[in-house]
Amino acid sequence: MTETTTSSRTAMIEVIKVSKSYPPNVTALADISVSIASGEVFFLIGRSGAGKTTLLKLLSNMDKPSTGLIEVAGMNIHQVTGNKLAKLRQKVGMAYQDFRLLTERTVAENIAISMEVSYKKxxxxxxxVRSLLAQLQLEDKHDILTGDLSRGEQQRVALARAVANSPTLILVDEPTGNLDATSTAQVMELLVRCSNSGATIVIATHDETLYRHSTHRVMRLHNGKLASLTRGNEI
Amino acid sequence: MNFWFSVFRQTGRNLRQTWTTQFMTCLTVSLSVLIFSFFYLIYLNMLNAGDKVSDDLRLVVYLEEEPGPEMQEQLRLKITQFDQVQEIKFISKAEAYSRFAKELGDNRDVLTDMPTDFLPASIEVTPLRSLRSLSQIKLFSEYLATLPGSQKVQYGQKWVERFYYFTQLLSIVVLLSGFLLILTATFMVASTIRLTIFARQEELELLKLVGATNNYIRTPFLLEGILLGLMGSLLGLASLYTLFQWILRHFSGAGFLDLFTFTFFPPEIICTIVILSIILCTAGSYTSMQKFLRI
Structure with a gap:
């Protein structure tokens, strides 16, 4: 296993000996430890069922680890409750694999929702919203119900919503699964722009083209265990 | 964008999305308010009418013989032994005759051949206001019947009794319709909010994930409850006022209604009904939120 350490930047995410099991005895993650620096772009790879989505869910506080500790921005996120948790979640943008769009709301309303909760003007x-739609070539979809969009368009809207509130941590689950090459490039461009403005980005993906020639760190999971942690161009 | 602006926008959106359910609930609340306030209005007017009637309440003790001054004093003493009274007035046979003649007006000719002492002498006793419940009046009249020389005691027993039982019945109807108001306002609003929560479960889950505070998620549901209470009660009271005006227009001048002055609720009662309705609907909304809103 190749070990790649974080740079000297402060850690945005600390995952320490984290395991997650589901009853009766399914181990989704076992003894995972990793540190992700602030502003880093980090890839999670592995086959379906390897534990990528589970780890993202734990990082976004949608689920709790069975054992171990996860810190985001120095806070044990599973001990934060109430308004503090809400504030923390406002700083974490997540694009879900199943999109979680409100299909009876327009594209603009779906993207706006993450900014409305933090009382933006x-x-x-x-x-x-207009700027993000322009970056993702979805300007003409502004007032379309998301239920009427194609899967690829829905995926881009989900990503736009994740980055809309300028979060410091962006978690993305399979961002390019339904996209053609052009749309994939647009999505990556948007994520790079977010990274350049200081956001930490964790991307779970099957798409090798996203990380293969990059210098970003890539963590491979296999059956819930850390199989390798290396640079994209070293794979 | 501040908290309240966001919350009002969210509430408006909820109302737009579930307006049919909300409208039906609003109608149910207003109907309950209408039923309750309708009976309460009748009850209040009956109590007012009862007060007016009891202002004129007199017990008339018809006597066998016209009492002399000494007898009058004894009778006065005996009456006040039972309780203090507002007024005791002795009516002589002649006075009774002249009153009757006056009441007959143009028809007094019928008395031409009658002797002026054919009507019995009587005592008119006006009880104190504190002694005007039906049971007390009954006891007092029974006592007056035992006075020496007393022939008969009259105070419009049947009418007073009927009126008393009618107001008793009305008070039960008011209580029942009040109970109906409580049930419909709380349960209907609770079930509407529950339906809204179920319909928006996905959205609420998402709101939570993007960092909405509990207050941001909960307050719109409370506002919906407040709005349902406010709109429902205002609609109910407005309907009652329209009905009240219609009854006044169409039935004023008719015998029975002419006896009493019917009035609508004073502002303080209107405010109480509206506030009560808001409290009940908000309580219904709050109950549903506590039970079904998992945040």
Missing amino acids: PQIIRSR
Whole structure:
């Protein structure tokens, strides 16, 4: 196993000996430890069922680890509750594998939702929504119900919602699964832009082209265990 | 965008999305308010009418013989032995005759051949206001019947009794309709909010994940409860006022209604009904939220 350490930057995510099991005796993650630096782009790879989505769910506090500790921005996220948890979640943007879009709301409303909860001004929300739609070539879909979009378009809307509130941590589950090469490039461009502005990005993916020639760190999971941690261009 | 702006927008969106259910609930609440306030209005007016009637309440003790001054004093003493009274007035045979003649007005000719002492002398006793419940009046009239020389005691027994039982019945109806109001307002609003929560489960889950605070998620449901209570009660009271005006227009001048002055609720009662309705609906909303909103 190749070990690749984080740079000297402060850690945004600390995963320490984390395991997650589901009854009766399914081990989704076993003894995972990793540190992800602030502003880093980090890839999670592995076959379906390897534990990528489970790890993202633990990082976004959608689920709790069975054992171990996860810290985000120095906080044990599973001990944070109430308004503190809400504030923390406002700083974490997540694009889900199943998109979790409100299919009876428009594209603009879906993207705006993450900014509305942090009480952004309506004009700021409108301008940010338009800018994101332009970056993802979805300008003409502004007032379309997300239920009427194609899977690829829905995927991009989900990503736009994840990054809309300028979070410091962006978790992305299979961001390019339904996209053609052009759309994939647009999505990656958007994520790189977020990274350049200081956001930490964790991407779970099957798509080798995203990390193969990059210098970003890539963690391979196999049956819930850490199989390798290396640079993309070293694989 | 501040908290309240976001919450009001969220509430408006909820109402738009589930307006049919909300509208039906609003109608149910208003109907309950209408039923309750309708009976309560009748009850209040009956109590007012009862007060007016009891202002005129007099017990008339018809006597066998016209009492002399000494007898009058004895009778006065005996009456006040039972309780203090507002007024005791002795009516002589002649006075009774002249009153009757006056009441007959243009028809007084019928008395031409009658002797002026054919009507019995009587005592008119006006009880104190504190002694005006039906049971006390009954006891007092029984006591007056035992006075020496007393022939008969009259105070419109049947009418007073009927009126008393009618107001008793009305008070039960008011209580029942109040109970109905409580049930419909709380349970209907609770089930509407529950339906809304179920319908928006996915959205609420998402709101939670993108960092909405509990208050951001909960407050719109409470506002819906408040709005349902406010709109429902205002609609109910407005309907009652329309009905009240219609009854006044169409039935004023008719015998029975002419006896009493019917009035609508004073502002303080209107405010109480509206506030009560808001409290009940908010309680219904809160109950559903506590039970079904997993945040």
